[in-house]
Amino acid sequence: MSVQETGHFVALFESVSGVMKSEKILKARGVPFKIIPIPRSMSSDCGVCIRFDAGVRDQLVLALDGEVKIVDIRPL
16 A cells, blocks of 8 residues: 555645635544644645644545645645
């Protein structure tokens, strides 16, 4: 299995408010995640991101589609 199937990913957003809105939506939909500081190896205008397991990637993207703009999703 590859990292894409078993590892963690981070979703990057334009602002902290995007992360907070995403948190509210994901909690309501029961999508497991954790808010973490953005790793130093990744650059972003926002200081925090959402970490999630590869297995819920599609669920997370679908939950936020049309609600919050995800700037990027990267493997962790």
